[in-house]
Each structure stands twice: as structure tokens, then as C-alpha cells.
Amino acid sequence: MSEIKSNCFVIMPFSRSSEEHTEGYWTKHFNELLKPTIEELGVKTFRVEAMREDILKSIIQSLVTSPIVVADLTDHNPNVFWELGVRQSFRQNTITIAEEGTKLPFDVSPKATIFYNLHSEENINQFKINLKTAINDCFTNPEKSDSHVLDSITGRGSLYELIRMDDARRRIEALIVEAQSNQENFEMRKKLVGEPDDLSEIPFPVSFGIWRTKCMEFLLVNRYLDEDERFYKTAEATLRFLENLQLHGPWLSIMSEKDKDSALRFYTGQLGKFITRALQIWIDLLNRIYHKIVERMKTMISDTGFKTIGELRSISYGIDKPYGGFIDL
Numbered sequence: 001m002s003e004i005k006s007n008c009f010v011i012m013p014f015s016r017s018s019e020e021h022t023e024g025y026w027t028k029h030f031n032e033l034l035k036p037t038i039e040e041l042g043v044k045t046f047r048v049e050a051m052r053e054d055i056l057k058s059i060i061q062s063l064v065t066s067p068i069v070v071a072d073l074t075d076h077n078p079n080v081f082w083e084l085g086v087r088q089s090f091r092q093n094t095i096t097i098a099e100e101g102t103k104l105p106f107d108v109s110p111k112a113t114i115f116y117n118l119h120s121e122e123n124i125n126q127f128k129i130n131l132k133t134a135i136n137d138c139f140t141n142p143e144k145s146d147s148h149v150l151d152s153i154t155g156r157g158s159l160y161e162l163i164r165m166d167d168a169r170r171r172i173e174a175l176i177v178e179a180q181s182n183q184e185n186f187e188m189r190k191k192l193v194g195e196p197d198d199l200s201e202i203p204f205p206v207s208f209g210i211w212r213t214k215c216m217e218f219l220l221v222n223r224y225l226d227e228d229e230r231f232y233k234t235a236e237a238t239l240r241f242l243e244n245l246q247l248h249g250p251w252l253s254i255m256s257e258k259d260k261d262s263a264l265r266f267y268t269g270q271l272g273k274f275i276t277r278a279l280q281i282w283i284d285l286l287n288r289i290y291h292k293i294v295e296r297m298k299t300m301i302s303d304t305g306f307k308t309i310g311e312l313r314s315i316s317y318g319i320d321k322p323y324g325g326f327i328d329l
Contacts, residue, residue, distance in 0.1 A: 006068065007068070008066065008135070009070075010030060010034055010046070010047045010069075011069060011072070011079075011083040012071070013074075013075065017074070021075055037128045041135055064086075064087075069091070070094075071094065071097070073096055073097070084096070089147075089149050090150075091150075095131070095135070096113040097116065098114075099118070100116065161300070165297055165300075168224055169290065172289060174215045175215045176286045178212045179279065187276075190272065213239060216235060234282065
């Protein structure tokens with residue numbers, strides 16, 4: 001046997017599954033056909049044996065952690081199908097085999113299955129070649145999909161991706177509302193510094209120079225949007241601008257004439273104009289990403305036939321544009 005480079009867990013019946021397929025048959029089938037064929041590739045091959053420990057726990061651990069699993073579907077053993085379902089809910093790289101003449105259920109029939117005929121030496125030799133080819137393919141193409149379960153709930157265009165994108169969409173809406181609030185705050189403070197009015201009528205966030213940054217900080221920490229580094233550098237720069245505003249924005253209600261002159265020069269000067277432009281660029285960027293996600297979600301729903309997001313989440317919502325309106329996603 002070659003040097004051990006991985007391991008393969010075999011799921012198959014333990015005991016009699018038909019008149020012909022006794023416990024002894026399955027033991028011989030594993031020890032004389034499957035195990036030596038796979039181990040020629042340097043892959044340690046095992047199946048769960050009856051032990052003192054919790055055998056079901058051991059089976060589940062092997063199903064979830066083994067790089068490769070081979071499942072023999074002969075005789076439609078219910079334990080084997082249950083174990084196959086567990087495996088395909090967690091990992092790719094699962095190979096199904098069965099004796100010739102086995103009629104596969106609808107749920108697994110789309111999956112490529114390698115058949116064998118123990119009464120034909122030629123067939124057995126070809127089976128060994130096919131099985132080893134499939135094992136090698138698991139090494140050379142480990143990300144190749146062979147689980148309809150994972151494809152449906154976690155892959156590109158899946159239900160999981162759709163809901164994840166909808167979460168991102170709602171977070172961008174919050175970012176846009178936050179950015180617009182800061183933009184309005186900035187413009188109002190600039191106007192009030194130049195043309196002071198009754199300060200008692202000024203909204204609290206404007207008077208006290210409060211800038212909303214929680215959504216942006218959450219974005220920078222979690223990076224939940226699939227955008228490049230340039231996007232996140234823009235977010236960082238915008239946050240720095242807002243922190244700069246915090247330093248140059250004393251409470252309007254207690255501003256001295258000197259403070260007002262200084263603030264006016266800041267707001268109307270080069271830096272103030274730069275911040276005005278930066279805030280608008282940030283809002284425009286968020287809107288573009290928002291609409292890109294919405295269009296992607298519409299395409300996914302159309303292509304896959306998923307229900308609307310509202311139905312999937314069992315609630316009624318769906319925003320067509322930032323900060324308002326409904327969309328039937």
C-alpha cells in the first residue's frame with residue numbers, strides 16, 4: 001500500500017440486508033474488494049465497527065470529518081440512506097456505489113453512481129478502475145459539487161445566498177439612511193454657522209454636532225459586503241471625515257463669535273468642500289451597490305423559482321429603493 005495521504009469512510013450495511021447479502025457477505029465485500037482497492041491509492045479505508053462507545057456518535061463524526069465517503073446503496077438499506085443524507089448535508093466528496101440491478105430512488109438517481117457485478121471479473125476490474133478514478137477526482141477537484149443538499153442551501157444561487165444577500169441589502173439601507181442623516185446634518189450646520197437663527201429650534205443632533213457612525217463601524221469590523229479593498233478604504237476615509245467634523249463642531253448653542261468664524265472657515269473652505277463631496281460619493285456608492293444586489297436577487301428568484309423573500313422569512317417586507325417603497329422580491 002502507498003503512503004497514507006488521507007482516509008475514506010465506507011457506509012454500508014452491517015448485517016443481513018437480503019437473502020444473498022448476509023453479514024458475512026458485507027464483511028467480505030469490505031475486506032476483500034472495497035478496502036484493498038481504495039488503499040492502493042494510499043487512502044486509509046474504514047467502516048464503523050461495533051464498539052463500547054456510542055456507535056451512532058462515531059458514525060456521525062466520521063460522516064462529517066472524513067475527506068471522502070463511499071456509500072454502498074445496494075438493497076436500499078435505511079441506515080445507509082440516513083447516513084448518506086447526513087454526509088451530504090455537511091460535505092462534498094461523496095461517492096455512491098451499488099450492485100448492478102439496484103434501482104435507485106428518485107432523490108439519489110441524479111447523482112452518478114458506480115455499479116459493480118461480482119459475478120463478472122471484467123466488470124469487477126472496470127469497477128475498481130472507476131472507483132479509483134472517482135477517489136482521485138476527490139483529491140484533484142475537492143470543491144466539485146456532488147451534494148444536491150449543499151447546492152440548494154449553501155451554493156451560489158442558493159436559498160442561503162439569497163437570504164444572505166437580503167441581509168446585506170437591509171444593512172445597506174441602514175448605511176444609506178445614516179449617510180443621508182450625516183449629510184443633512186452637515187449642510188444644516190454649515191448654513192446655521194453662516195446665518196445663525198433661533199438656536200432653540202435647531203434639532204438636537206445638529207446643535208450638538210452628533211454624527212451617526214454605528215452602521216459604518218459595523219461594516220468596517222464585519223466586512224459583510226463582497227466588495228474590494230478600495231470600497232473599504234473609501235468607508236474608512238469617510239469615517240475619518242466624520243471624526244474630523246466631531247472635532248470641528250462645537251455646540252452651536254454655546255459658540256462664541258470666534259468659534260463661529262473658525263467653523264465658517266472650516267465649512268466653506270477647501271476641507272469643508274472636500275467633505276461635502278466625500279459624503280455624496282459615499283451615498284452614491286452605497287446606492288449603486290444596493291441596486292446591484294437587488295437586481296441580483298431578482299435574477300436569482302426568477303432563475304430558481306424561489307418564493308419571495310417575504311414568504312421565505314414568513315414576514316412581509318421588501319424594499320425597492322433605499323429608505324422607502326416595497327418591492328416584490
